[in-house]
Amino acid sequence: MPSRGESPPDSTAGQASRATCLDFVTALIDRRFDFAVVGGGPAGASAARRLAEGGAEVVVLERRPFPRPKPCGGGLSGRAMRWLGMPLPPDLVDCEVRAGRSHFGPITINARQDCRVAVTVTRSRFDHFLLEKAREAGAHVEWQEVRSIDSRPGEVVLATPQGEFSARCAIVCEGANRRLAHALRGREHPKGIGFCLEAEVPVPQPDPYADLRDTVDIYFGTPSHGYSWLFHHGSYYSVGVGGLCHWFRSPRETFRQFLADRGFAADGVRPRGHFLPCGGVSRTVCGDRVVLAGDAAGWVDPFQGEGIAYAIRSGQLAAETAVEAAKRDDFSRRALAAYKRRCNEEFGRDLRAARIVMHVVYWWPQILSWAPRSTERVLSEYLNVPAGDLSYREFVRWIARRVPRFLLRAPWRRGADGPANS
Numbered sequence: 036m037p038s039r040g041e042s043p044p045d046s047t048a049g050q051a052s053r054a055t056c057l058d059f060v061t062a063l064i065d066r067r068f069d070f071a072v073v074g075g076g077p078a079g080a081s082a083a084r085r086l087a088e089g090g091a092e093v094v095v096l097e098r099r100p101f102p103r104p105k106p107c108g109g110g111l112s113g114r115a116m117r118w119l120g121m122p123l124p125p126d127l128v129d130c131e132v133r134a135g136r137s138h139f140g141p142i143t144i145n146a147r148q149d150c151r152v153a154v155t156v157t158r159s160r161f162d163h164f165l166l167e168k169a170r171e172a173g174a175h176v177e178w179q180e181v182r183s184i185d186s187r188p189g190e191v192v193l194a195t196p197q198g199e200f201s202a203r204c205a206i207v208c209e210g211a212n213r214r215l216a217h218a219l220r221g222r223e224h225p226k227g228i229g230f231c232l233e234a235e236v237p238v239p240q241p242d243p244y245a246d247l248r249d250t251v252d253i254y255f256g257t258p259s260h261g262y263s264w265l266f267h268h269g270s271y272y273s274v275g276v277g278g279l280c281h282w283f284r285s286p287r288e289t290f291r292q293f294l295a296d297r298g299f300a301a302d303g304v305r306p307r308g309h310f311l312p313c314g315g316v317s318r319t320v321c322g323d324r325v326v327l328a329g330d331a332a333g334w335v336d337p338f339q340g341e342g343i344a345y346a347i348r349s350g351q352l353a354a355e356t357a358v359e360a361a362k363r364d365d366f367s368r369r370a371l372a373a374y375k376r377r378c379n380e381e382f383g384r385d386l387r388a389a390r391i392v393m394h395v396v397y398w399w400p401q402i403l404s405w406a407p408r409s410t411e412r413v414l415s416e417y418l419n420v421p422a423g424d425l426s427y428r429e430f431v432r433w434i435a436r437r438v439p440r441f442l443l444r445a446p447w448r449r450g451a452d453g454p455a456n457s
Contacts, residue, residue, distance in 0.1 A: 071202035078329025079208035080165035081350035087173035098180035105158035106307035114423035115344035129268040146415035212310035216331040220319040225281035233275030315390035388427035
């Protein structure tokens with residue numbers, strides 16, 4: 036028996052055991068947060084940053100480390116930059132966009148603005164920047180994939196392969212076709228979701244598309260009920276094709292043909308695919324203690340596929356709604372429904388107007404070739420939409436006032452003279 040003042044022989048083991056228990060308890064405590072955000076893209080990073088700036092304990096659960104490639108044209112609109120709420124570092128800007136070039140079959144329409152309409156960014160760098168800003172604000176980031184979310188009395192539990200996290204409320208900001216979004220709102224109808232293939236093609240020298248450094252180049256009708264694009268990023272082109280799944284039957288073949296038509300060899304080009312929801316339709320975006328934001332909620336421009344702007348703003352609105360719910364200690368579906376109302380007020384109704392534009396251009400792209408000069412005026416006016424100076428509803432009203440004049444220039448008014456030139 037040890038004398039007084041001596042440590043027992045197993046004291047070291049006992050201390051190690053107590054330390055292990057303490058670490059285990061600390062880990063459990065560390066996994067309890069005020070809010071959990073699933074997905075670290077623009078929606079998730081924006082939500083986490085807004086929550087952390089308000090003093091909340093928030094964790095971002097992202098399945099793979101950043102930076103990483105993201106299939107996307109990389110167009111960041113003026114509206115997105117305004118909603119961002121902070122200056123965009125110049126080194127993140129690949130090119131400034133001041134013009135648009137649209138192709139409708141054999142007809143090409145050009146339009147240019149005096150001011151910047153948008154910029155192109157590399158998504159891997161841009162998304163990493165946003166997530167780092169959330170981290171700087173105080174958000175905790177974990178590289179773990181959430182397999183399931185279980186709403187329990189007083190909390191929501193998020194299960195990952197490495198363990199569980201708990202929070203008072205979860206904001207789900209994963210992609211459009213992921214399991215967590217499906218669990219809340221169900222699977223999308225093929226007519227309500229699109230599929231895109233995109234690749235980054237290095238710019239050769241001399242640059243055959245040097246004239247597009249400040250222009251977004253879009254080909255409507257290729258594929259059917261969709262479009263293809265070529266965006267200049269300085270050192271590479273973003274080349275892609277996209278369309279609604281219901282009609283888009285051969286994505287890879289369409290992509291390879293588009294590459295060939297643009298003068299690129301398909302060898303060595305590996306496109307990445309992703310699903311994109313068609314915005315402007317009503318979806319379930321909240322449940323008890325759970326809110327969907329960004330692509331997961333379907334907040335995407337149905338006409339030209341812009342999702343970054345609506346991801347940023349919906350993430351912010353989801354965070355603000357969650358904070359208000361916390362003040363009332365009410366995270367029920369009914370309480371969180373305020374989020375959908377706010378989104379509809381700010382941009383939801385606008386996305387429904389964008390669906391009108393989508394249906395006209397996707398179903399009848401040839402009508403825009405009837406009067407090229409009129410279509411050029413339409414495209415020039417449309418550039419004010421991504422710039423953030425005009426809403427889709429205002430744009431649709433602007434077009435509606437000019438429909439009679441446009442129809443007067445239609446082919447049947449001129450017999451066999453072909454497309455109007457004035």
